[in-house]
Amino acid sequence: MTVVLGAIADDFTGATDLANTLVKEGMRVVQVIGVPDADTDVGDAQAVVVALKSRTAPVDQAVSQSLQALDWLRGQGAEQILFKYCSTFDSTEHGNIGPVTDALRAALDTDFALVCPAFPANGRTIYQGHLFVGDQLLSDSPMKNHPLTPMRDANLLRLMDAQSTGRAGLIGLGDVMAGPEAILARIEALRQAGIHHGVADAVRDEDLRAIGRAAARHVLVTGGSGIAMGLPDNLRAQGRLDPAAPTVTPGVAGRAVVLAGSCSEATRGQIAAVRDLWPVRKLDVDRIAAGQDVVGEMLDWACAQPDGAPILIYGSADPEEVRRTQAKYGVTRAGEMVEDALGRIATGLHAAGFARMVVAGGETSGAVVSALGVTALRIGPEIATGVPWTEAVGGTPLALALKSGNFGGPAFFDDAFAVLDQV
Numbered sequence: 547m548t549v550v551l552g553a554i555a556d557d558f559t560g561a562t563d564l565a566n567t568l569v570k571e572g573m574r575v576v577q578v579i580g581v582p583d584a585d586t587d588v589g590d591a592q593a594v595v596v597a598l599k600s601r602t603a604p605v606d607q608a609v610s611q612s613l614q615a616l617d618w619l620r621g622q623g624a625e626q627i628l629f630k631y632c633s634t635f636d637s638t639e640h641g642n643i644g645p646v647t648d649a650l651r652a653a654l655d656t657d658f659a660l661v662c663p664a665f666p667a668n669g670r671t672i673y674q675g676h677l678f679v680g681d682q683l684l685s686d687s688p689m690k691n692h693p694l695t696p697m698r699d700a701n702l703l704r705l706m707d708a709q710s711t712g713r714a715g716l717i718g719l720g721d722v723m724a725g726p727e728a729i730l731a732r733i734e735a736l737r738q739a740g741i742h743h744g745v746a747d748a749v750r751d752e753d754l755r756a757i758g759r760a761a762a763r764h765v766l767v768t769g770g771s772g773i774a775m776g777l778p779d780n781l782r783a784q785g786r787l788d789p790a791a792p793t794v795t796p797g798v799a800g801r802a803v804v805l806a807g808s809c810s811e812a813t814r815g816q817i818a819a820v821r822d823l824w825p826v827r828k829l830d831v832d833r834i835a836a837g838q839d840v841v842g843e844m845l846d847w848a849c850a851q852p853d854g855a856p857i858l859i860y861g862s863a864d865p866e867e868v869r870r871t872q873a874k875y876g877v878t879r880a881g882e883m884v885e886d887a888l889g890r891i892a893t894g895l896h897a898a899g900f901a902r903m904v905v906a907g908g909e910t911s912g913a914v915v916s917a918l919g920v921t922a923l924r925i926g927p928e929i930a931t932g933v934p935w936t937e938a939v940g941g942t943p944l945a946l947a948l949k950s951g952n953f954g955g956p957a958f959f960d961d962a963f964a965v966l967d968q969v
């Protein structure tokens with residue numbers, strides 16, 4: 547049994563982001579979609595990332611799926627568990643980060659878990675327990691307008707306290723910069739004070755590595771992909787990681803498509819960058835709601851486009867349009883209509899020979915990957931920080947890049963296919 551690190555990710559783009567980090571840190575990683583069957587074989591993987599679509603699920607579902615994932619990972623031999631959530635702490639006032647952390651702590655019989663969504667390379671830093679996106683507090687950033695998880699508070703201690711039964715305390719930047727011994731001393735002081743969740747400040751990769759080193763003996767660690775940076779070194783130092791071979795690259799031939807459901811500023815900028823250059827279509831949510839065959843029309847249109855250039859189909863809209871749509875159909879139904887349509891379009895396009903797909907948005911990626919029936923992904927080359935190409939394991943060849951809504955520069959879509967062309 548080779549799995550030494552098990553991860554539970556609350557969405558699919560977050561899972562590939564984490565898997566990408568672990569690969570860069572020299573681990574053999576498999577990402578599985580949903581909780582696998584008991585007899586699923588992950589080969590010689592040293593880390594397995596279970597991708598769930600639990601970020602916005604009802605709390606009890608998110609908890610039970612996460613516990614099932616935990617059981618499966620422990621069955622594979624994983625002794626350290628990483629609960630991966632968004633670097634912008636995407637959650638509702640009920641969860642699911644707090645309730646899942648509580649449930650994992652209870653199941654792993656531990657009184658303490660680190661809480662650290664920092665991802666400095668993508669502008670997410672934590673200072674005095676407050677999460678920043680670039681130079682803005684989370685609550686002032688575009689995340690305040692997220693369609694499903696609007697983030698209106700940047701104080702991670704308050705957010706954890708509101709969502710969980712445990713109490714949160716701060717591991718301040720002074721301790722973090724002083725290194726693993728100081729971090730461990732602070733954790734011990736928090737534990738003695740009955741604190742269960744240690745929110746760790748981090749503004750640089752070095753801070754995350756120091757926190758990672760301090761977490762060597764923690765059975766549960768929670769955070770963004772950044773918190774994973776230091777964990778493979780611990781395993782190496784313990785002699786539990788043999789050297790991993792270079793990552794497999796997806797050399798998949800086929801037509802190229804971008805499917806976007808993310809309404810983030812970053813994704814809307816990426817759409818704007820290709821709108822006048824590529825064949826592009828936007829989904830009409832009102833026509834979907836009226837029961838018209840929007841999916842069929844999109845498939846006909848897509849297949850009529852000249853072979854060669856990538857195409858783009860998107861539902862993404864600006865905050866004002868999203869608000870109007872949600873007011874008409876409700877938040878959940880509005881989101882589901884777009885996700886379901888993009889999932890069905892992905893299936894139709896794959897059957898028609900589109901085998902290189904970029905999907906923008908975590909919930910959207912969950913819907914698309916599930917509709918495609920993909921069960922596991924191999925991690926390939928990185929396109930932009932936190933976004934690798936992946937290749938579906940088994941089935942008809944398919945290269946997938948699952949892009950977190952906020953990740954990537956304006957030219958991301960072009961960059962993505964350029965990376966694949968070099969493989």
Ligand SMILES: Nc1ncnc2c1ncn2[C@@H]1O[C@H](COP(=O)(O)OP(=O)(O)OP(=O)(O)O)[C@@H](O)[C@H]1O
Nearest residue numbers: 808861862863871881884885907908909910950951
């Ligand atoms: N025009 C629209 N009106 C209402 N909702 C929409 C519209 N277009 C997309 N959506 C929904 O917005 C949600 C976007 O969430 P998604 O997780 O896909 O993106 P994101 O949050 O930007 O990405 P990430 O989770 O990776 O940060 C999805 O549920 C999607 O269906």
Ligand SMILES: O=C(O)[C@@H](O)C(=O)CO
Nearest residue numbers: 560563632633770908950
């Ligand atoms: O941490 C992040 O920002 C991403 O991996 C993510 O979870 C987006 O959904």
